[in-house]
Amino acid sequence: MKLASRHLLQLEGMSKEELTLxxxxxxxxxxxxxxxxxxxxxxxxKTIANMFFESSTRTRLSFELAERRLSADVVSFTTAGSSVxxxxxxxxxxxxxxxxxxxxxxxxxxxxGAPHFLSRVVEANIINAGDGxxxxxxxxxxxxxxxxxxxxxxxxxxxxxxxxxxxSRVARSNIHGLKTMGAEVSVCGPRPLMPREIERWGxxxxxxxxxVIPQVDALNVLRxxxxxxxxxxxxxxxxxxxxxGVTRDKTExxxxxxxxxxxxxxxxxxxxxxxxxxxxxxxILEQVTNGVAVRMAILYLLGTTGSAATSPxxxx
Amino acid sequence: xxxxxxxxxxxxxxxxxxxxxxxxxSNRGAEQLAVIGIRTRGEFLARRVAKLVEEIxxxxxPVGILDITLYRDDLRGRLDQPLLxxxxxxxxxxxxxLILVDDVLYTGRTIRSALNxxxxxxxxxxxxxxxxxxxxxxxxxxxADYVGKSIPTSLAQEVQVRMVELDGEDAVYLSDAAxxxxxS
Numbered sequence: 001m002k003l004a005s006r007h008l009l010q011l012e013g014m015s016k017e018e019l020t021l022x023x024x025x026x027x028x029x030x031x032x033x034x035x036x037x038x039x040x041x042x043x044x045x046k047t048i049a050n051m052f053f054e055s056s057t058r059t060r061l062s063f064e065l066a067e068r069r070l071s072a073d074v075v076s077f078t079t080a081g082s083s084v085x086x087x088x089x090x091x092x093x094x095x096x097x098x099x100x101x102x103x104x105x106x107x108x109x110x111x112x113g114a115p116h117f118l119s120r121v122v123e124a125n126i127i128n129a130g131d132g133x134x135x136x137x138x139x140x141x142x143x144x145x146x147x148x149x150x151x152x153x154x155x156x157x158x159x160x161x162x163x164x165x166x167x168s169r170v171a172r173s174n175i176h177g178l179k180t181m182g183a184e185v186s187v188c189g190p191r192p193l194m195p196r197e198i199e200r201w202g203x204x205x206x207x208x209x210x211x212v213i214p215q216v217d218a219l220n221v222l223r224x225x226x227x228x229x230x231x232x233x234x235x236x237x238x239x240x241x242x243x244x245g246v247t248r249d250k251t252e253x254x255x256x257x258x259x260x261x262x263x264x265x266x267x268x269x270x271x272x273x274x275x276x277x278x279x280x281x282x283x284i285l286e287q288v289t290n291g292v293a294v295r296m297a298i299l300y301l302l303g304t305t306g307s308a309a310t311s312p313x314x315x316x
Numbered sequence: 317x318x319x320x321x322x323x324x325x326x327x328x329x330x331x332x333x334x335x336x337x338x339x340x341x342s343n344r345g346a347e348q349l350a351v352i353g354i355r356t357r358g359e360f361l362a363r364r365v366a367k368l369v370e371e372i373x374x375x376x377x378p379v380g381i382l383d384i385t386l387y388r389d390d391l392r393g394r395l396d397q398p399l400l401x402x403x404x405x406x407x408x409x410x411x412x413x414l415i416l417v418d419d420v421l422y423t424g425r426t427i428r429s430a431l432n433x434x435x436x437x438x439x440x441x442x443x444x445x446x447x448x449x450x451x452x453x454x455x456x457x458x459x460a461d462y463v464g465k466s467i468p469t470s471l472a473q474e475v476q477v478r479m480v481e482l483d484g485e486d487a488v489y490l491s492d493a494a495x496x497x498x499x500s
Contacts, residue, residue: 002397024399028383031402037436040386300400304391 002305007119007126008298010135011177019144019181025297026145026290032069033293043072043303048104049097050076052129053089056108058264058288059129059139063106066295072104072303090114094121104303107131125302133167139263140173142294144181146287147218150259154181160212161185162244163222163271164193166233170222170263175201188212189244192233209244213251218259221246221272237270247273251281259283319476322467323488328448331464332361335446336368338462339415346373348411348441352380354418354430355401360481361448362417380405382416387429403433410438415462419477421447424458449488451475 003018011019032040048067052060060076067074090109097105097118104125107115112132119126130136148154159178165171165187178185179202186204187194198205206212213219228234235243251258260272260281268274277284323331343349346369353362359381366377381404385391388398416430427445434443446462451469467490469475476489 001399021399028400028402031404032386035437040436041432042386042391297400300386301397305397 003301006302006305007115007128008137008302009115009119009126009128011137011140011173011180012135014177014180016180016182019141019177022141022294022297022301023145023148025301026141026294027149029293029296029300030290032296033289039069039071041071042300043067043070046072046103046303047101048072048074048106048299049100049102049124050074050106050129051093051108052076052078053107053109053114054130056130058291059108062288062291063127063129063138063295066292066299067106069292070296070299070303072299075102090117091121094118097122097124104299127298127302130169132169133172134169135173135176136169137173137177138291138295138298139170140177141298142287142291143170143174143220143261143263144177145290145294146261146283147178147183147259148181149290150283150286151217154178154183157183157218158216159183159185159218159220160188160206160216161220161222162188162209162246163224164228164234165189165198165222166193166195167225167228168222170220174220175203179203186212186216190233190235190240209246209250210253213254213258216254216258217256218261219246219251220261220263223263223265224267224271226267241270245269245271245273246276248276248279251276257281261287264288319489319491321487322490323465325480325486328464328486328488331448332364333368335448335462335464336365336372339365339444339446340369340372342444342461343413346370346375346377348413349415350378350380350407350409350412351415351417352382352405352409352430352434354416354426355381355383357419357477357479357482358382358417360479361419361446362415365415365417365446378407378412380407380409382430382433384426384429384433387433389425389429403437405437408438409434409440412440414440414443415446416443417446419448419479420475421445421450421458421460421463422453422475424454424456427458428456448477449475 001021050063102124106127106129108129109131112134114131115126115128128137151157161171175185188206258281262284266272266277351362351366353359362379366379370377383401383403385398385400444461447460448464450463450466474491478485478487480486
């Protein structure tokens with residue numbers, strides 16, 4: 001069993017077997033992270049470039065840590081959005097990757113489809129670390145992994161994604177991945193921040209948090225991007241918090257104990273109240289640890305897949 | 317494919333019992349002893365050896381399971397990707413006398429991988445190797461301390477260890493499977 005593609009570009013279209021393989025492999029890497037020496041050798045001699053065309057702290061750190069723990073050589077660069085036309089920059093980037101003999105590329109880009117473009121023009125394995133408003137597959141996988149470890153299975157699990165669904169690549173990856181794994185996915189947020197075609201994704205849509213809370217096992221609370229406030233789609237922070245902020249008095253109406261997730265960084269007391277973020281319901285720090293394990297799994301699965309060259313096989 | 321049974325259930329029981337006694341004799345007891353089995357069949361063999369040592373010496377013996385996938389020297393270039401399973405060693409290996417257990421000793425590459433994997437977990441006082449079958453054809457300077465049965469084989473032959481826990485019977489077969497992979 002191995003992944004069908006040499007790249008991780010999106011969770012949409014991946015099979016249940018592939019997602020299960022990634023999540024099972026991530027579980028094995030969790031054990032590696034508990035060891036006194038947290039380094040294992042499978043990517044020795046591989047060079048990985050982390051290209052972050054959009055700012056990110058935790059995703060980049062998480063990837064770098066995962067890469068180093070698999071013994072890869074790592075180069076990273078971050079650029080703030082430049083005025084250079086994106087297509088031109090990427091083409092140059094691709095040439096440089098080829099010239100530097102880089103084996104794998106982790107890319108975050110403000111333009112949806114940038115990783116797909118790269119995957120067509122270079123030999124390296126491409127891993128999407130977030131492309132525009134399209135997908136953030138490793139975040140989706142780490143959310144799925146966290147839910148699976150907490151609840152045992154994703155089959156039939158009821159998960160609601162709360163917040164700015166329209167602009168969220170985290171929401172897209174979660175919806176595709178969770179639905180493939182058999183979870184029941186719903187979304188909840190202000191009407192202007194809901195994509196128009198949302199019903200076609202096969203999710204239930206709620207506009208009131210109080211309505212959805214009694215019906216789900218887990219809430220994945222999205223980060224409110226403060227810079228989007230000026231877009232006009234957005235209510236004031238106070239109004240947002242009042243209607244869509246996840247707080248204890250709202251979650252107390254849940255029949256059972258709710259699992260609360262957040263991709264971070266949290267705007268405390270905006271989308272999620274501080275006491276809930278630190279409560280026993282929260283698995284937010286668990287998500288961070290799982291992020292490293294899931295990224296190790298992806299890098300391992302893509303980085304060690306055999307090429308066309310066959311090797312004589314002997315065991316024992 | 318013709319398969320020749322070299323060891324049956326009673327034979328395996330006697331062999332494993334002898335191996336357990338040899339371990340105790342050579343270490344003068346079971347002080348600081350721990351047993352580590354290499355997935356998959358090494359795990360079951362390790363549990364049996366540890367249980368026998370426990371019964372004879374009257375003290376508990378820690379058992380660990382080692383997955384060597386991440387340490388294989390043929391990880392890249394393989395068309396089929398081995399499934400990564402977890403290593404399950406909850407005790408501290410530092411200072412212990414480890415009995416490393418596998419079903420078949422062949423090229424020695426699995427054992428090399430296992431030694432590297434163990435060294436990343438700590439610093440054992442010593443590591444001894446126990447195998448049910450030594451079939452020869454070493455490619456690395458590795459030798460077992462405890463051998464159930466040495467079986468001269470040709471490269472074209474296949475040694476298959478079957479264990480109740482996984483295969484429904486205890487037996488060792490030698491078959492002529494020309495060109496077929498020995499194990500994966």
